[in-house]
Structure formats: C-alpha cells, structure tokens
Amino acid sequence: xxxxxxxxxxxxxxxxxxxxxxxxxxxxxxxxxxxxxxxxxxxxxxxxxxxxxxxxxxxxxxxxxxxxxxxxxxxxxxxxxxxxxxxxxxxxxxxxxxxxxxxxxxxxxxxxxxxxxxxxxxxxxxxxxxxxxxxxxxxxxxxxxxxxxxxxxxxxxxxxxxxxxxxxxxxxxxxxxxxxxxxxxxxxxxxxxxxxxxxxxxxxxxxxxxxxxxxxxx
Amino acid sequence: xxxxxxxxxxxxxxxxxxxxxxxxxxxxxxxxxxxxxxxxxxxxxxxxxxxxxxxxxxxxxxxxxxxxxxxxxxxxxxxxxxxxxxxxxxxxxxxxxxxxxxxxxxxxxxxxxxxxxxxxxxxxxxxxxxxxxxxxxxxxxxxxxxxxxxxxxxxxxxxxxxxxxxxxxxxxxxxxxxxxxxxxxxxxxxxxxxxxxxxxxxxxxxxxxxxxxxxxxxxxxxxxxxxxxxxxxxxxxxxxxxxxxxxxxxx
Numbered sequence: 067x068x069x070x071x072x073x074x075x076x077x078x079x080x081x082x083x084x085x086x087x088x089x090x091x092x093x094x095x096x097x098x099x100x101x102x103x104x105x106x107x108x109x110x111x112x113x114x115x116x117x118x119x120x121x122x123x124x125x126x127x128x129x130x131x132x133x134x135x136x137x138x139x140x141x142x143x144x145x146x147x148x149x150x151x152x153x154x155x156x157x158x159x160x161x162x163x164x165x166x167x168x169x170x171x172x173x174x175x176x177x178x179x180x181x182x183x184x185x186x187x188x189x190x191x192x193x194x195x196x197x198x199x200x201x202x203x204x205x206x207x208x209x210x211x212x213x214x215x216x217x218x219x220x221x222x223x224x225x226x227x228x229x230x231x232x233x234x235x236x237x238x239x240x241x242x243x244x245x246x247x248x249x250x251x252x253x254x255x256x257x258x259x260x261x262x263x264x265x266x267x268x269x270x271x272x273x274x275x276x277x278x279x280x281x282x283x284x
Numbered sequence: 285x286x287x288x289x290x291x292x293x294x295x296x297x298x299x300x301x302x303x304x305x306x307x308x309x310x311x312x313x314x315x316x317x318x319x320x321x322x323x324x325x326x327x328x329x330x331x332x333x334x335x336x337x338x339x340x341x342x343x344x345x346x347x348x349x350x351x352x353x354x355x356x357x358x359x360x361x362x363x364x365x366x367x368x369x370x371x372x373x374x375x376x377x378x379x380x381x382x383x384x385x386x387x388x389x390x391x392x393x394x395x396x397x398x399x400x401x402x403x404x405x406x407x408x409x410x411x412x413x414x415x416x417x418x419x420x421x422x423x424x425x426x427x428x429x430x431x432x433x434x435x436x437x438x439x440x441x442x443x444x445x446x447x448x449x450x451x452x453x454x455x456x457x458x459x460x461x462x463x464x465x466x467x468x469x470x471x472x473x474x475x476x477x478x479x480x481x482x483x484x485x486x487x488x489x490x491x492x493x494x495x496x497x498x499x500x501x502x503x504x505x506x507x508x509x510x511x512x513x514x515x516x517x518x519x520x521x522x523x524x525x526x527x528x529x530x531x532x533x534x535x
Contacts, residue, residue, distance in 0.1 A: 177382040180334050184376045186368035191399035199386045
C-alpha cells in the first residue's frame with residue numbers, strides 16, 4: 067500500500083462521512099415529521115407510522131439499497147448512486163430516529179403534561195417550549211447511537227456503486243492484494259469518524275448537564 | 285364562587301367519587317382530608333379538569349365549566365381552547381413540584397403568562413420576578429430546578445401557579461414530599477397568600493396547618509364528603525365515626 071493509496075482511502079472516507087451526515091440531516095428532518103404521527107389522534111396516521119417503522123426497520127439496509135436504487139432508476143431513468151444512497155439511508159435512519167424521538171416523548175413524566183395542561187398552554191407552545199427541548203435531551207444518547215450506525219451503514223452503499231470507503235478499499239485490495247493492511251486502515255478511518263461523533267455528542271451532553279439538566283431528575 | 289354538584293368519577297369500574305357537592309366562597313380556604321385513596325386528589329384534579337368526570341357539574345362564578353350547558357342531553361365538552369382559558373382561572377400545585385427541568389426558575393414562571401396568556405416577554409418577566417420575590421426566591425431567578433432544594437422548587441411551583449393570576453389555587457399535598465425542615469418555608473408562603481384573599485382548596489395531611497389556615501375542613505370517605513365544617517368542629521368534635529377513627533390514627 068502506497069501513500070497515494072492512503073490518500074485515496076482518506077478521500078473515500080470523506081465521502082462516506084458526507085453521505086452519512088447528509089442522511090442523518092434529512093433523516094432527522096423526516097423523523098420529526100414521523101414521530102408526531104405516532105401520537106396523532108387519528109388511528110389511520112398511527113397505523114401509517116407503525117407500518118413505516120415495521121417495513122423499513124424490518125428490511126436489511128442492503129436490500130433496501132438495491133430496492134430503492136432500482137426502483138428510482140426505473141422511474142427516473144439513470145439516477146446517481148449518490149442520490150439514491152442518501153435517499154436510502156434517509157428512509158432507513160428516519161425510521162430509527164423516529165423511534166428514538168418517540169422514546170423521548172414517552173420519557174416525559176406524565177405530571178409535566180399535567181402542568182402544561184393546567185397552565186392552559188396551546189399545543190404548539192407545549193411542543194416547542196416543553197416537548198422538543200426535553201425530547202432533545204432524553205433522546206441524545208440513543209440518537210448518537212444512530213449517528214454512529216449511520217457512518218457504518220454507509221458502507222452498504224458500495225453495493226449500488228457509491229464510491230465510498232468500503233468500495234475504495236476493495237479496489238485497492240484487488241489491485242495490491244494487501245488485504246489486511248488496507249482493511250486495517252479502512253477500519254481505522256471508520257473508527258475515527260465514529261469516535262469523533264461520539265466525542266461531539268458527549269460534549270453536547272455535558273453542556274446540557276451544565277445548564278442544570280441532570281437527566282436523572284425528572 | 286365555585287359550585288361543585290354531584291361529581292362522580294370511576295376508574296376502570298371502581299367509583300372513586302360518588303357524588304361530591306361542595307361550594308367554595310370567594311377567598312375561602314377549604315382543606316380536604318381523608319385516608320389515602322379516598323378520592324381527595326381525584327376531586328382536586330376534577331376541579332380543574334385534569335381528570336374528566338363522569339357526571340356532575342362545576343361552576344365558577346355561575347359559569348358552567350368544562351362541559352357545555354346541556355341542551356340536548358348529550359354531554360359535550362368545550363373545545364380545547366376554551367378549556368385552556370377556563371383552566372387558567374385556577375392554579376394547581378402538585379406534590380412533586382413538577383417544574384420544567386430545562387428551564388430556570390424565572391422561565392418556569394414566565395411560561396404560562398407568556399404563551400398561555402400571550403403576554404409580552406417583558407410583562408411576563410416583570411410578573412415572574414415579582415412573584416418569585418414574593419416567595420423569597422429573588423436570588424435564585426436563574427437557577428435550574430436541579431440546583432434548588434425541594435422547598436425552593438415547591439415555592440417556584442407556587443409562583444408558577446400564581447403567575448396566571450388564578451381565582452382559585454388548588455394545592456395537592458404540597459408539603460408531603462418535603463423534608464421536615466423545609467415544610468415551614470412552603471407553609472409560610474401559603475400563609476402569606478391567605479392575606480391576599482385568594483380561594484384555596486388544599487389536600488393535606490398536615491392537620492395543624494389545615495386548622496390554622498382553613499376556613500372549613502371537609503372529610504372525604506368512600507368518595508363522598510362524610511363531614512364538613514369549621515376546623516375546630518371537624519378536628520375537635522368530630523361526629524362521623526370514620527373521621528374519629530381517622531383522626532385517632534394520625535395523632
């Protein structure tokens with residue numbers, strides 16, 4: 067493995083990270099639309115939510131990637147695997163994140179809802195001033211979990227020819243036959259990315275703790 | 285001022301309130317006592333409709349609350365917005381303080397006026413500062429609940445309830461969760477409020493405090509008011525057999 071191979075792997079890692087970050091961003095957005103459905107007063111919306119989670123979470127990402135790639139391609143003709151990749155991961159992560167958020171909502175103690183009700187707060191204010199900030203805090207650890215998973219899940223996209231860290235490693239291995247060293251470097255890159263997300267998350271957590279939110283109280 | 289007529293409430297087939305009638309005058313303080321599970325807290329929660337009731341009516345200043353005046357026979361609630369407005373005429377304080385943990389004391393007190401009553405941020409803050417000062421927390425405006433003692437948290441909760449300028453204050457065992465040495469500071473705040481002429485309904489186990497501040501004490505048993513009267517009548521000359529037994533046990 068030459069230094070130029072290392073440089074290639076670094077570039078591929080950057081693409082992995084970009085794919086993951088874009089999917090996390092869109093997935094989070096989609097999840098904030100999905101989670102309220104789980105608490106909707108209409109049965110149909112709740113059923114839709116459950117169905118979505120059931121289908122997306124119950125399908126291997128690999129299969130989902132192939133499905134979406136070919137489905138999108140047959141609708142729109144040629145489609146960039148990068149676009150398809152972000153779409154797949156977005157749908158997948160949205161299901162996981164929506165469940166994380168739902169857990170956060172369920173973690174809000176019932177008496178706090180009573181307080182909101184007795185103060186006569188409008189629903190939108192409850193959502194904005196109380197539910198969202200609390201869910202953000204309760205859901206942070208499992209949310210980071212999903213983010214770390216997203217980085218690793220991006221490796222699946224090599225199957226639809228997204229040139230990212232895993233695909234680039236395979237190319238180099240096929241050329242150099244230097245299996246272990248290339249894989250070790252790839253693993254190291256994955257580790258660094260996941261570690262960075264983890265550190266960032268911990269920092270966020272301790273910042274929240276410094277703002278009086280102990281977490282275990284209420 | 286408050287007229288409670290024939291309130292009934294069941295949970296899963298068990299009737300917890302079996303026809304409660306109670307009138308509370310303006311500025312009157314009524315204490316609810318009774319064994320645990322007798323329905324005191326449920327009654328309190330029914331008064332401001334945190335708990336729906338199966339039958340009966342509640343009026344505030346002659347105005348029917350929560351359910352529309354019956355025209356056709358079917359009970360119909362008011363829409364959410366009207367319910368919210370009606371709820372704002374009553375403040376409630378819970379046993380477990382229940383402050384919003386992500387907000388400072390000041391923000392906790394501002395929340396209701398600001399977003400429930402649509403006051404400007406400045407006006408809400410002026411009101412909140414004034415109230416927190418009144419409950420002796422002028423120094424702790426920017427503390428988070430986790431940084432406050434139980435007694436301080438409960439005083440913030442009282443200020444939060446008062447911030448809506450309610451006509452009635454509902455107090456649900458507000459000193460029961462406190463360490464003994466913190467009870468006095470919360471009782472002092474309530475004592476000071478009695479001078480302000482605000483009506484109160486308090487569920488309590490603190491008999492001496494009830495005797496001191498309440499105009500009347502109601503003894504609940506089996507979902508009904510078994511006896512009601514002046515504190516000295518209820519506590520010193522109880523007529524109801526269950527009440528005598530209850531008082532003997534807690535002394």
